Amino acid sequence: MRLVVAAVCAGLVGLWPVSALAHAMEAPPGAAAADEDAGLDELMRLLAERKHGHVAFTETHRLGLLQRPLHSSGELLYDAPDRLEKRTLKPEVEDLVLSGNLLTIHRRGHTHILDLARYPGIADWIESIRATLAGDRASLERNFQVSYSGEPAHWKLVLVPRNADQDASIAEVRIEGSGAALHRLEIRQGDGDSSVMTIGPELPP
Numbered sequence: 001m002r003l004v005v006a007a008v009c010a011g012l013v014g015l016w017p018v019s020a021l022a023h024a025m026e027a028p029p030g031a032a033a034a035d036e037d038a039g040l041d042e043l044m045r046l047l048a049e050r051k052h053g054h055v056a057f058t059e060t061h062r063l064g065l066l067q068r069p070l071h072s073s074g075e076l077l078y079d080a081p082d083r084l085e086k087r088t089l090k091p092e093v094e095d096l097v098l099s100g101n102l103l104t105i106h107r108r109g110h111t112h113i114l115d116l117a118r119y120p121g122i123a124d125w126i127e128s129i130r131a132t133l134a135g136d137r138a139s140l141e142r143n144f145q146v147s148y149s150g151e152p153a154h155w156k157l158v159l160v161p162r163n164a165d166q167d168a169s170i171a172e173v174r175i176e177g178s179g180a181a182l183h184r185l186e187i188r189q190g191d192g193d194s195s196v197m198t199i200g201p202e203l204p205p
Contacts, residue, residue, distance in 0.1 A: 036147075036148050036149070039148050039150070039151065039152075039155070040137065040146065040148040041137070042152060043135075043148065043152065043155055043157075044135040044136070044137045045135060046135070046152065046179055046180045047132065047133060047134065047135030047180050048080075048134060048135030048136070049135070049180065050080070050133075050135075050180040051079070051080040052078065052079055052080070052205065053076070053077065053078040053133070053202075054075065054076070054077050054078075054202065054203045054204065054205055055075070055076050055199050055200050055201065055202055055203055056073070056074070056075055056076075056199075056200060056201055056203055057073065057074060057075065057076050057086075057197055057198065057199050057200075058071070058072070058073045058197070058198045059071070059072045059073070059195060059196070059197040059198075060195065060196050061193070061194075061195045062193065062194050062195070063193050064191060064192050064193055071091070072088050072090060072091060072092075073088070073089060073090045074086065074087045074088040074089040074090070075087045075089070075203060076199065078133050080133075080134060081134050081136075082098070082099065082100055082130060082134070083097075083098065083099050084097075084098040084126070084129065084130050084133070085097045085098070092107075092108075093107075094106065094107045095107075098126055098130065101115060101116045101117060101123075102114070102115060102116070103116055103122065103126070120163070124143065124161050124170050125170060125173075125187060127139065127143055128140075128143075128144065128159050128173040128175070128187075129175075129182075129185065131143070132157065132175055132182065133182070140159065142162075143161065143162060143163075144159035144160055144161055144162060144173070145159070145160040145162060146158075146159055147159075152178070152179055153178055153179070154176075154178050155176070155177060155178070156174065156175070156176045157173075157174070157175045157176075158172065158173070158174050159172065159173040159174075159175070160172055160173075169189045169190030169191055170187060170188075170189055170190070171188050171189055171190045172187075172188045173185070173186070173187050173188075174186040174187075174188075181199075181200070181202075182199050183198070183199055183200060184196070184197070184198055184199065185197040185199065
C-alpha cells in the first residue's frame with residue numbers, strides 16, 4: 001500500500017504545481033481523528049454482520065519463566081453474539097467454551113466452570129476478542145482505550161485496558177485483520193510475557 005501511495009503522489013507531483021499539491025495534502029484540524037472514528041465505525045459494522053466463524057489457529061506463548069516458547073494449535077468457533085469456543089488440539093487437547101459470562105474448561109477428562117466476574121484478568125483477554133468479533137464498539141470502549149488504524153482491507157486495533165488495577169497485568173492487546181476476518185491477535189502483559197495467535201484459514205461450518 002505504501003508503494004501505491006508513493007506512486008500516486010509521484011504522479012500528482014508531475015501534474016500539479018508544487019504549491020497546489022502542498023495545499024491539498026494539508027489535513028484540516030481534527031481530520032485525522034474524524035477519519036479514525038469513521039474507520040472504526042465501518043469496521044465495527046463489517047464485524048457485526050458476521051454471525052458465525054470457524055477457523056484454524058496457531059498460538060505462541062513467551063513466558064519469562066521458560067527458556068523456550070510454548071506452541072499450540074487448534075480451532076476457533078464463534079456464534080454471535082457471545083459464544084466463543086477455543087479447541088486446542090496440539091500439543092494437548094483442551095476445550096474452552098465461553099457463553100455469556102461463564103467459561104467452561106474441558107481438560108484431561110475434567111470440567112471446570114468459571115464465572116468471569118471473579119476473574120477480571122481472564123475477562124479482559126476474552127472480551128477483547130468477543131467484543132471485536134461482535135463489532136461491539138460500546139463494549140470495547142467501555143473496557144479499553146481503542147486505537148484504530150489502516151483501512152477495511154488491512155486494519156489494526158490497539159486495545160489498552162482502562163482499569164490498571166486488575167489482577168492480571170494485560171498491558172496491551174493488538175488485533176489485525178481484513179474486512180470481517182481477524183488474522184492476528186497479540187497480547188502483551190505488564191510482566192513481559194506475551195502471546196501471539198495467528199488466525200486462519202477458514203474451516204468448514
